[in-house]
Amino acid sequence: MIAKIRVKAHKMNRFSNPAPGQSTLSTNLYLRIMNIGIVCYPTFGGSGVLATELGKALADKGHNVHFITYQQPVRLTGFSANIFYHEVRVPTYPLFDYPPYETALASTMVDVIRNNHLDLLHVHYAIPHAAAAYMAKKILEEEGKNIPFITTLHGTDITLVGRDKTYAPVVAFSINQSDAITAVSNNLRAETYSTFNIEKEINVIHNFVDVARFDRKPIDAFRKVIAPQGERILMHASNFRKIKRVQDVIHVFHKVNEKIPSKLLLVGDGPERPMAEELARELKICDEVRFVGKQNDMEEIFAVTDLFLLPSEYESFGLAALEAMAAGAAVVSSNAGGLPEVIEQGVCGYMANVGDTTAMSNYAYDILKDNDRLQQFKNAAKNQALKFDIHNIVPQYEKLYDNVARGELTRH
Ligand code: GMT
Numbered sequence: 001m002i003a004k005i006r007v008k009a010h011k012m013n014r015f016s017n018p019a020p021g022q023s024t025l026s027t028n029l030y031l032r033i034m035n036i037g038i039v040c041y042p043t044f045g046g047s048g049v050l051a052t053e054l055g056k057a058l059a060d061k062g063h064n065v066h067f068i069t070y071q072q073p074v075r076l077t078g079f080s081a082n083i084f085y086h087e088v089r090v091p092t093y094p095l096f097d098y099p100p101y102e103t104a105l106a107s108t109m110v111d112v113i114r115n116n117h118l119d120l121l122h123v124h125y126a127i128p129h130a131a132a133a134y135m136a137k138k139i140l141e142e143e144g145k146n147i148p149f150i151t152t153l154h155g156t157d158i159t160l161v162g163r164d165k166t167y168a169p170v171v172a173f174s175i176n177q178s179d180a181i182t183a184v185s186n187n188l189r190a191e192t193y194s195t196f197n198i199e200k201e202i203n204v205i206h207n208f209v210d211v212a213r214f215d216r217k218p219i220d221a222f223r224k225v226i227a228p229q230g231e232r233i234l235m236h237a238s239n240f241r242k243i244k245r246v247q248d249v250i251h252v253f254h255k256v257n258e259k260i261p262s263k264l265l266l267v268g269d270g271p272e273r274p275m276a277e278e279l280a281r282e283l284k285i286c287d288e289v290r291f292v293g294k295q296n297d298m299e300e301i302f303a304v305t306d307l308f309l310l311p312s313e314y315e316s317f318g319l320a321a322l323e324a325m326a327a328g329a330a331v332v333s334s335n336a337g338g339l340p341e342v343i344e345q346g347v348c349g350y351m352a353n354v355g356d357t358t359a360m361s362n363y364a365y366d367i368l369k370d371n372d373r374l375q376q377f378k379n380a381a382k383n384q385a386l387k388f389d390i391h392n393i394v395p396q397y398e399k400l401y402d403n404v405a406r407g408e409l410t411r412h
Contacts, residue, residue: 034401035064035117037109039133040124042073044268044294045239046319047154050184050207051124052076057210057394059083066112070101074296086112102128102135109136113147119405120179121149122397126157127167130174137177148179148404153202155184155316155337158192160243172196180404182397185338188316203400206341207317208393211385214326216303223304226290232262232368235305235329237298237320238312240270245334247272248311248357250279250289252332255361257288260368264289267301302327306374307364313354315339325349326385330377332364342388348381 036058040051052075055065059082066084067073076085088108090099109121109132121136123129133149140147151174156162162171175181175198182203183189189202227233234253238244246266253264266276266289273291280289295301302308308324310333315321317338321331325342331349333339343349350363367377 032402032405033062033064034119034405035066036401037066037068037112037116037118037121038124039068039105039109039121039129040073042069042071042076043239044074046207046317047125047152047157048073049075050154050319051122051152053208053210053390054122054394054397055083056080057390058398061394061398064116066116066118068105068108068112070105077296084116102132105129106132106135106139109133110139113140113145118147120401121147122152122401123149124152125154126151126162126171126175128170130178131170134174134177148407150180150182150400150404151175151178152205153181153183153188153192153316155188155314156243158183158188158195159314159316159337163195168196172198176200180400182400184317185341187338187341191316191337203396205396205400206388206393207319207322208388208390209319209322209326209385210390211326211382214299214302214323214385215382216299216327218303219300222300226265226304227263229261232256232260232306232374233265233304234262234307234309234364235265235267235301235324236309237267237295237301237324238270238310240268240272240276242272243313244270244272245311245313245354246276247279248355248360249309250276250283250285251357252309252311252360252364253289254283254285255357256364256368257285259365262288262368265301265305266291267293267295267298269293298323299327302329305329306378307332307367308349309360309364310334310339311354311357311360312336312339318342321349322385322388325381328378328382330367330374330381332360332367334360342384344380344384348377348384 038051038055041048052073059065059080064082068086070088088105090101090104092099121133123133130151137147182205184207189204236249240246280286302324308329308331310321314337331343333351334354335351336354352359
C-alpha cells in the first residue's frame with residue numbers, strides 16, 4: 001500500500017542543529033506501509049517508553065509493528081490488530097553465570113524477520129541492541145536477505161555505559177554498522193561524535209509526546225488526597241539512579257516548602273530511593289513528601305502537578321519533563337545535556353547549574369508564588385510541548401524508514 005505524506009523538514013549537515021520539532025531529514029515523499037521490528041528495553045526508562053509510544057503511533061498509522069524484547073513493554077497496553085509482541089527467552093544452563101541475552105535476542109530477531117517479512121529493524125539504546133541487530137543482519141545476509149537496521153541513541157548508552165571501555169569498541173562498531181543512526185537531541189549527537197569515531201550521519205529526531213493524551217482535567221478527589229489544603233504540588237519521576245540526583249529534588253522541595261505550603265510526589269523507584277527517604281526524614285518533611293513508586297497512569301499524576309523537578313546530572317532530552325509540560329506543569333531542571341533544547345528559560349520553566357539547589361528553589365518559588373504567574377508558566381509549558389507533538393515527530397521516523405528501505409544512506 002502506498003500513502004502520500006508530505007514531510008516538512010530541513011536539509012542540514014552534522015554541524016547545524018535543528019530547532020525543536022525539526023529534524024535533519026528532508027523533502028516530500030511517498031511512504032509505504034511497512035513491517036517494522038522494534039527492539040527496546042521494556043521497562044519504565046525513557047528509551048523504552050519512547051520506543052513503545054513510537055510503535056503504537058506507527059501502528060495507528062497502519063504499519064505492522066513487531067516488538068522484540070524480554071518482557072511486555074510497560075506502555076504496551078490494550079489491543080491493536082497490527083501490534084505484535086515477541087518475547088525473547090533466555091534459557092538458563094548451569095554453565096552460565098551470565099545467560100547470553102544478546103545471542104538469544106539476535107536469534108529471536110532472525111526468527112521474527114524470517115517469519116513476518118520485516119522491512120527493517122529499529123533498535124533503541126545501543127547496548128546490546130545494535131550489536132545483536134548487526135549479528136541478525138549478517139545471518140540473514142547469508143540467506144540473501146538484506147535487513148537494514150536503525151539505531152536510536154538515547155543517552156546513557158553513549159554518555160555513561162557506552163563510554164566504559166568494557167563496552168566501547170562494540171558500541172562504536174555496531175553504531176557504525178547501522179544503516180541509519182538517530183539521536184534524541186543535538187546535544188547527544190554532538191556527544192556521540194566527540195566520544196566515538198562515527199563515520200555516518202547522525203540524524204536528530206527529538207523525543208515526542210501525544211499532547212492530546214496528556215491534556216487531562218485534574219481529578220479533584222485525587223488532588224484533595226495529596227494536597228488537602230490546596231497546597232502546591234511538586235513532582236519528580238525517574239528511575240532513581242544516581243544520574244537523576246533525587247536528593248537534590250528533596251533539597252529543592254525543602255527550601256520551597258519553607259516559603260510556600262506544598263507537597264512533593266516522588267514517582268518511580270530505584271537504587272537512590274532509600275537515600276532520598278532518609279534525607280526526607282532528616283529534614284523532617286516526611287508528612288509533605290509521598291513516595292508513590294512505579295506508576296502506569298502518569299497522565300493522572302501529571303494533571304495534578306504544578307511543577308516538575310528534574311535536577312539531573314545529565315539528560316539527553318528529558319522525556320519525563322516533556323510529558324509533564326504536555327500536561328501543563330511548569331519545569332525546574334538542571335541545564336545539563338539536551339534540556340536547554342526542551343525548556344525555554346523563564347517561559348515554561350527555569351534551568352540552573354547541576355547541583356545548584358538554591359537557584360532551583362528560588363526559581364521554583366518564583367513560579368509558584370502567585371496563581372497568575374503559575375498559570376502563565378503552565379500555559380507556556382503546554383505550548384512548548386506542542387513543538388514536540390507526536391504529529392510533528394513521528395513522520396520524521398517514517399521518512400527515515402523510507403530512506404533506509406530505499407538504500408539511501410549517508411556516509412561522511
Ligand atoms: O533517564 C533514564 O535513566 C532512562 C533513559 C533510558 O534510556 O531509558 O532515558 C534516556 O532516554 C530518554 C528517551 O530518549 C531521554 O528522554 C532521557 O533524557 C535519557 N536519559 C538520560 O540521558 C539520562
